[in-house]
Amino acid sequence: MTLASRTKYLRPEGAYQVLGRAREFEAMGREIVHLEIGQPDFETFPNIGLAGIRGISLGHTRYTPPAGLPELRAVIAEDAEKRRGINVSPEMVVVSPGAKPNLFFPTLALIEPGDEVLYPDPGFPTYEAMIQVAGGVPLAVPLCEEKNFSFDLEALRRLISPKTRMIILNSPSNPTGGVIPMEDLIQIAELAQEYDCWVMSDEIYARIVYDGRTAPTIAALPGMLERTIIVDGFSKTYAMTGWRLGYGIMPVELAQRVGLLLTHSIGSTAQFTQDAGIEALTGPQDMASAVVTEYQQRRDVIVAGLNAIPGVSCQKPQGAFYVFPNISATGLSANQLVERILDEAGVALLPGSSFGKYGEGYLRLSYAN
Numbered sequence: 001m002t003l004a005s006r007t008k009y010l011r012p013e014g015a016y017q018v019l020g021r022a023r024e025f026e027a028m029g030r031e032i033v034h035l036e037i038g039q040p041d042f043e044t045f046p047n048i049g050l051a052g053i054r055g056i057s058l059g060h061t062r063y064t065p066p067a068g069l070p071e072l073r074a075v076i077a078e079d080a081e082k083r084r085g086i087n088v089s090p091e092m093v094v095v096s097p098g099a100k101p102n103l104f105f106p107t108l109a110l111i112e113p114g115d116e117v118l119y120p121d122p123g124f125p126t127y128e129a130m131i132q133v134a135g136g137v138p139l140a141v142p143l144c145e146e147k148n149f150s151f152d153l154e155a156l157r158r159l160i161s162p163k164t165r166m167i168i169l170n171s172p173s174n175p176t177g178g179v180i181p182m183e184d185l186i187q188i189a190e191l192a193q194e195y196d197c198w199v200m201s202d203e204i205y206a207r208i209v210y211d212g213r214t215a216p217t218i219a220a221l222p223g224m225l226e227r228t229i230i231v232d233g234f235s236k237t238y239a240m241t242g243w244r245l246g247y248g249i250m251p252v253e254l255a256q257r258v259g260l261l262l263t264h265s266i267g268s269t270a271q272f273t274q275d276a277g278i279e280a281l282t283g284p285q286d287m288a289s290a291v292v293t294e295y296q297q298r299r300d301v302i303v304a305g306l307n308a309i310p311g312v313s314c315q316k317p318q319g320a321f322y323v324f325p326n327i328s329a330t331g332l333s334a335n336q337l338v339e340r341i342l343d344e345a346g347v348a349l350l351p352g353s354s355f356g357k358y359g360e361g362y363l364r365l366s367y368a369n
């Protein structure tokens, strides 16, 4: 079969591959501990679930505007003003089924074939995929373990050039849990302005940060709102992965283009899901906070446990629900170790190398489970 070249780089996500193998073991009667998938083990909070059910019973099951219900866009704009300290109008908000379309479509709207895009490595595999589908050239910027997995700014300076069209940030990060500190964001913002490029800031874990800290957004720095796409959603904060609800915040002209891409691909996001999203943002927030406290306790247990294993060293991540221990002293590759841990101990986790070449020598464990 001859397939279009734009799909030739697409690969499955590592998490689904390991999950598949773990399920085979389970079908044979073995008990497996799942630490591979980045999905909260909590149920969607009851007030949010009920808002969705109410939406269905009210007949909210029809097409809606492609960029989202005006009420939800307004609520998201208000939330961004309050939480991120930026001026957002509802026209800058694009709602989508999950956050992923708001990664993919702004990339399709901005990247011409041959444009270079800088992205974090190790990083969420969708970044490289979407850059390649758009015909762009993905350039991996290593994250530095010694800097709590923030960007290697020297490498960023070496890689950025007049050909750079976009820089992708993810803070707190999947797979490392690292948070990019303000002093690094300031330098990245200066480079973005000097080279006149866009920043896509994936902030889907922005509400999951520990030790009383916050994850700052680059969009709040002077001159950045007009060149930043903030990507966020409901999957992680409100345990809504399967509802499929996310959003992007971007300049109005780009938001209109992304709205057209949604019109001709996805059509619209389910209305009852958006009803649930309005409740999530405007209803009580105590469960979202309680879950973060629970994750923080799990983080402390898992980091201490990993550091007690000879040959393993693990930073204490400041956000998200992943740890990224360094296993290079074991002398095994990440893949070899993952296979042995699954086969011999019945624990499913991911090789750091499934998040890019700079992830070799590490494992990712999700403690959302």
Ligand code: PLP
Pocket: 038, 097, 098, 099, 100, 101, 124, 170, 173, 174, 202, 204, 233, 234, 235, 241, 245, 246
């Ligand atoms: N961005 C990052 C960094 C993620 O880890 C994920 C999900 O794992 C997403 C985006 C996608 O989120 P959603 O499930 O809302 O599409």
